[in-house]
Amino acid sequence: MPSDSRTNSPTRPMRADARRNYDRILAVAAEAIAEHGAEASLEEIARRAGVGSATLHRHFPSRQRLLEAVFGDKVEALCAAATDLAVDPDPGQALATWLGAVARHAVSNRGLAASLMRGAHDGDPTLGATCHSMITNAGADLLARARRANAARPDVSITDLLTLVNAICLAVEQEPDGAAQADRLLTLALTGAIGSERPGSGAA
Amino acid sequence: MPSDSRTNSPTRPMRADARRNYDRILAVAAEAIAEHGAEASLEEIARRAGVGSATLHRHFPSRQRLLEAVFGDKVEALCAAATDLAVDPDPGQALATWLGAVARHAVSNRGLAASLMRGAHDGDPTLGATCHSMITNAGADLLARARRANAARPDVSITDLLTLVNAICLAVEQEPDGAAQADRLLTLALTGAIGSERPGSGAA
DNA sequence: TGCAAAAACGGGGTGGCCCTCCATATCGTA
């Protein structure tokens, strides 16, 4: 069920001990990243997993790769959510709901936002489907639908929206009440931070 | 004319050699931060300035202090701009203009956004007027005026707005066309990223 | 089952970073 991009790839299946270590590292990394964020010490992850640091670096050649492996299932969940929302009767609301879900995931999983930010644009195009592009593709459909329904500006791209979401999440990541803050700021950004409330419709 | 919080402070004036080194370090740090962002290596700054790393750490006990010293004049310029805009006939536009100016400064001076983000809320309350609080105070007046003119939501704080600006700048800092991106995203966030355009008034 | 080649492992080294101590050099002044 979980996404094991190694067990059934064209390359020879992993040796049993390698697989064991791979899984251990992944589990420990998830904990460490939850504790210390995306900058968690790789050395300590290896230590806690009971493997040498070389083993960690062999399985995950870069920090980004480790992050992507750790958050793979979260990202898949978000993509699935996008698919579900793609049949929502209110495309505009569906898009907003999904962006909120992305924000919620990013806030409650430290490091996810950082992982989603750095897309394929900084080297390392090895991994075909990075978290970044998966999310982008998933969101693109929702935006397209919203646009067709005249519920989204024609000049805004899905990259714009996701950049906003991630930027906000990254910014509030270490605030005490990050979740609430992120939600507020996202709503603000989506509906207009400066009151473009039509004169007359305002308070009072 | 430049703000030398050391020359005329209640504490004894700096010795000539100390002052020389202080200035050298500051100049070199500005270059290094422009090159490598807020995470530039302090050791290399010391090396380039021709001083020992201990000297750097004595003058600037924390990275944040160095950043604040480097960006002090930029922040003062932004505060001055806020004062000027405080008499603008259109308070809503004035606020938007100022936020745009903050963004422009933050994008063209790598590290400024990072410096503005971390306010007094993480220890080190030694320095009375941090960049963070200076900017916040400066912006608060503009927002208050805009609010009185019904040109700003009553539920949005200056902290919200500055967090958005800084988050955006931080996010696009290493994109190739950062300035344009930041401008676009800020406009989006201020006016509403999802088209709340009234039916009929849209493009066409 | 036994064994050799292949695969994976991890200790330890390199080089970088931040930060501190303290013996030494420099400055300002009497």
Place this chain on the structure above:
DNA sequence: TACGATATGGAGGGCCACCCCGTTTTTGCA
């Protein structure tokens, strides 16, 4: 000029990412 206060910076400690290469484990086959 001489002296005390002040500033300096090299050396060293602790942490980190990353890599080399001798050693151990696993596997597939006879």
